[in-house]
Amino acid sequence: MSKEPHAKETVALVVRPRECAIGRFRLQVTAGPDRGVERVSDGAELSVGTAAGNHLVLTDGAVSRHHCVITVTDRGFLVRDLGSRNGTRVSGFRVEGAYLGAGAVLGVGKSTLRFDPLPDEIVEPLADEERYGRILGQSMAMRRLFAALPRISTSDSTVLIEGETGTGKGLLAEVIHQKSARAQGPFVVIDCSSIPPTLIEAELFGYMRGAFTTALQSRAGAFEAAAGGTVFLDELGELPLDMQPKLLRALEERVVRRIGSLDPIKLDVRVIAATNRDLRQEVNRGTFRSDLYYRLNIVRIRLPPLRERREDIPPLVAHFYEQFARSGDPLPPAELVAAFTKQDWPGNVRELRAAVERAILMEDQELWFEATLGAPPGSTPKAAAPATTDYEDDIALGSFRAAKERAVARWERGYIETLVRQSGGNLSRAARSAHMDRNHLRELLRRHGISATEE
């Protein structure tokens, strides 16, 4: 029997030497208020929700604004719930995420959707180069990004970068700036998570002398200081809700006013924002304004976690090794690269970088493995606390200060890791139980490449 065209084998994502092929699919509403509506994917992602701007917009009141998203991955078509109010169901079962087969039935709100892969595909180019500026990567995901970056960098569009902590969002923002027409202008970073909510408006927009009791002199804000350049709004998901309309207004009107002044100052900046949260989930939760999300979501880049692009680990290890090696062999030992490639790296590239640095500091191989990968299976694990018997090793470091710093860093890491684990990975709980300031703990987590959830 001959195969009908629809019976042709479909593949989600195929990587060829200079391009990748993204499988197309159709989502059809088979029951609910929008019955009969359908949408064919036109990229690697298709979002479903009631908010305008989704690829498939539903009118069903039981569907959330940003309900779920289907992503084409090398493992198949992945549906992911976006923290919707009533959940996403696949064949009747509520799921956080699931791979879809042909004919899968999705339930969202009171609606039913049918998923069908199509035999055609969208072809996207892959860059030949395995770097873009200072960003390294040989994985398909990074080469796909490198192929798009020249166009993104030279446009003046707002960019939203999403990715877990340590995936390189800050680096990417800086490189986009350096490759843009604004490269000679300033690159001003505002970390929305580290500025107290009461000061953020002053930091962004500036103030006039006397605008508040401590304003002894007038000061320009980030938008003004970055004139001719780029403002990088890091950890944008942390921007207090009451500041969001003010930022939106500034971006729409392209003017800012210093606190205490009515004079408009024209904006001449490009905005790049980054977040380690999925802002669509924050919109559903009511902690991020939908209109601001759409204003920023002009060009969206997702930096995948390192565990989804393990091919990038060897070149990154080699790069950091060369950076930190004080003398001798600039190439990392093959066993180290092999062992690192198997790790999951919850703190992503930052954690990998710190691990390479530690490995080099500890010139003894056994210690490397223990300090970076934990004790080998079957051995009695030594605590991550300072190796109190290793004074000779410490003395060999050459200075009391370096040895003490290393010991404190090891202790700090062990303490924080245990604290976070005991607090179920929750930053607030961990900070409370150790009587620490949340921001200080967040900074330590960052430094050691340890991840924790915010809420």
Ligand SMILES: Nc1ncnc2c1ncn2[C@@H]1O[C@H](COP(=O)(O)OP(=O)(O)OP(=O)(O)O)[C@@H](O)[C@H]1O
């Ligand atoms: N692809 C890469 N190539 C080379 N270095 C990288 C790459 N990605 C990240 N790094 C390095 O890893 C470290 C962490 O990156 P960065 O600070 O940009 O991460 P981030 O995603 O902004 O983290 P956070 O969300 O915690 O602010 C930096 O030292 C950066 O230079």
